[in-house]
Amino acid sequence: MSLSAVLLAALGTTALPAASAHAAPPAPRVERVSVAADGTEADGASDGATLSGDGRHVAFRSDAENLTEGHQGPYDYGFVRDLKTGEVTRLKNSMGAPVLSDDGRYAAHTGWGVHGINVFLTDLSTGRIEQIDGKGFKVSASSPAISASGRYVAYDLQPRHPGDPARVEVYDRETNSREVISDGPPDSARDMVDPSLSADGRYVAYEDKGTQEVWLRDRTTGTLTRVDDGTPSTLAQVDGRTVAMNSADGAYIRDLRTGKVQHFPGKNARAVSRDGSQLLYGDAESALVLRDLRSGHEATVGHGGATAGAIAPKGRGIVYSSADTDVVPGDTNGFRDVFKWTAR
Numbered sequence: 001m002s003l004s005a006v007l008l009a010a011l012g013t014t015a016l017p018a019a020s021a022h023a024a025p026p027a028p029r030v031e032r033v034s035v036a037a038d039g040t041e042a043d044g045a046s047d048g049a050t051l052s053g054d055g056r057h058v059a060f061r062s063d064a065e066n067l068t069e070g071h072q073g074p075y076d077y078g079f080v081r082d083l084k085t086g087e088v089t090r091l092k093n094s095m096g097a098p099v100l101s102d103d104g105r106y107a108a109h110t111g112w113g114v115h116g117i118n119v120f121l122t123d124l125s126t127g128r129i130e131q132i133d134g135k136g137f138k139v140s141a142s143s144p145a146i147s148a149s150g151r152y153v154a155y156d157l158q159p160r161h162p163g164d165p166a167r168v169e170v171y172d173r174e175t176n177s178r179e180v181i182s183d184g185p186p187d188s189a190r191d192m193v194d195p196s197l198s199a200d201g202r203y204v205a206y207e208d209k210g211t212q213e214v215w216l217r218d219r220t221t222g223t224l225t226r227v228d229d230g231t232p233s234t235l236a237q238v239d240g241r242t243v244a245m246n247s248a249d250g251a252y253i254r255d256l257r258t259g260k261v262q263h264f265p266g267k268n269a270r271a272v273s274r275d276g277s278q279l280l281y282g283d284a285e286s287a288l289v290l291r292d293l294r295s296g297h298e299a300t301v302g303h304g305g306a307t308a309g310a311i312a313p314k315g316r317g318i319v320y321s322s323a324d325t326d327v328v329p330g331d332t333n334g335f336r337d338v339f340k341w342t343a344r
Contacts, residue, residue, distance in 0.1 A: 026344040030302070032328045033058045033319065034079075034338040036067050037086045041333040046079075047321035048097025049338040050309030053148055053199070053274075055316025056083050057104030060338045061097035078109045080124060083340070091122050092129065096142075098122075099309055101150035102199070108132065108144035108153050116140035119155040121173075132171050133157055134178060145197040145308075148274075152201035154181070156193040166191035168206045170219070181217045182206055183224060196238040196308060199274050203256070205238035214245050216256070227254050229261065236269040237308035241276030242293075244269040251281055253293065262293065271310040271318075280306055280318060288320055301341045302327060317342040 034046035044063030051058055059080045065072055067079055068090040078094025081087070082104070091098060093111035100107055104124065111120045119132045119141040132153045133141035145154040154170045168182040181204045182192035190210030197204055204217045205227065212232035216225045227243050229252050236244035236251070245252045251269035253262040255276065267281040270288065279291045280301065288301040290311075304322030311318050323336040331337065 028299070028301075029342045029344055030327060031083075031340050032331065032337055033081050033083070033340050034060060034062055034064070034067070037088050040066060041331070042067055042335060042337065043333065045336040046338045047305060047336055048307055049319035049321055050097065050099050050307065051312040051317060051319050051340075052100040052104035053102030053313055053316075054104065055312035055342075057081065057100055058083065058319055058338065058340060059098040059100050059107055060319075060321075061094075062338075064335075075112050078107065080104065080107055089124060093120065094122070097307070099144055099146050101146055102148040103150075106146065106150035108146045108155075110142050110144065113140070116158075117142055119144045119153065121146075121150075121153060133169070134159070143194050145195050147197055147201035148199040149201075152197060154195040154197040154204055156191070156195060156206070166193055166209075168192050168195045168204065170195075170197070170201070170204060179219070181219075182215070194235055196235055196243075198238055198240045200240060203238050203240065203243075205235050205243050207233075207235050214243070216243060227256075228252075229263075237272050239272055239274045239276055241274075242272050244272045244279065251279070253279060264291075270306040271308050273311045274313050278311060280311055282306070288318075290318065299343065302339060304336070315343060 034042045042064035043066045046060050046062035049060040061077050067088050075093050075095050076090050078091035078098040080089045094109040096110045098107040098109040107122045110117050115138045117140045120129050121132050122129050140158045141155045143156050151173050152170055156166045157169050158166045170179045193209050195204055195206045202220050214228040214233050214235050216227045231247045233245045233247040243254050246268050250265040251267040269281050271280040287303050289298050290301050291298045303324055304320050306320040318341045321336050321338050325331045
C-alpha cells in the first residue's frame with residue numbers, strides 16, 4: 001500500500017462525524033424550589049422569588065403550611081431555601097417575599113409591628129430579628145431592598161399620620177443611622193415609594209407615585225437625577241451600572257455611566273443582572289426571556305412571573321414562579337410554584 005493510502009486510511013479512522021461539530025448545547029437545568037426539605041410538594045401557592053448573590057439561597061413567599069415542621073404563625077409567609085443542603089427556613093413575622101444579602105445570611109422583609117406594617121431584618125445564622133425602619137409612634141414601612149453585604153436596607157416609610165406622604169430612606173446597620181433619600185415633592189400628597197438598591201448601596205432608585213417619574217440618588221455624590229424617558233414609568237431594578245424601567249411603550253434600560261438607553265417595545269422588564277449585562281423580561285404571552293444586552297442573544301427561561309433580584313451574578317441562575325405543571329416531572333399540587341433555571 002502506498003504511503004498516501006496509509007495516511008488516508010488513518011485519517012478516515014480518526015475523523016469526527018460531521019454532526020458532532022454542530023452538537024446542540026446542553027439543555028438548561030430546572031429545579032423546583034418551593035418544596036419541603038424531603039421534596040414534599042407545597043400545599044399552597046408560592047411566588048415572589050429572589051436569589052442570593054452566591055446563587056445558593058432562594059427567598060420566596062408561600063401560602064403553604066407544610067414546607068417546614070412546627071407551628072406556623074398567622075403572618076409567617078416568608079421562606080428561604082438552601083439549595084446546597086435542601087434546608088427550608090420559615091421566617092417569623094414575614095408577610096411578604098424576603099430579599100437576601102449575597103451570602104444568604106440576612107433577609108429583609110415586612111412584618112406586623114406595634115401599630116402597623118414595618119420592615120425587619122432576620123439574621124438566618126442566629127435567628128435574631130430587628131426592626132429596620134424608624135420606631136416612632138404610628139410609623140409603618142414597606143418595600144425593603146438590601147445591599148450585597150446586608151449593611152444597607154432601603155424602604156419606603158409612611159410617617160406618623162396617614163395623610164403624610166411616604167418617603168424613601170436607607171438604614172446603615174454599621175452606623176445605626178438613617179438617611180432620607182427622596183426629596184419632598186411640591187405636592188405633599190405625593191408618595192415616594194418602591195426603592196431599589198444597588199449591590200454596594202451607592203445608588204437608590206425610586207418612584208414618584210403621583211407623577212410616575214423614576215428618580216436615582218447617588219449616595220456618594222448626593223446628586224438626584226430623573227432617569228425615566230419622560231413618560232409615566234415604573235421602576236424594575238437598579239444596579240451599579242444600569243436601571244431598568246417600564247412604560248406604556250415597553251421596557252427601557254439606561255446605562256448610568258454613558259447615558260445610553262435601550263428600548264424594548266412590548267416587553268416588560270423584570271430584573272437586571274448586577275453587572276448590567278443581562279435583562280430578564282416578560283413578553284405578551286407571559287414568557288420569561290433572558291437577553292444578553294451586549295450580544296443580543298436571547299434564551300427562553302420559562303412561563304410565569306419574576307421580580308427584581310431574580311438573577312444571580314455570574315450565571316448562577318434565575319428564579320421565577322409558574323403555575324405550569326410540566327416544568328419538572330411530578331408537579332401535581334395544582335399550585336403556582338417557584339423554580340430555579342440555570343444555563344449549563
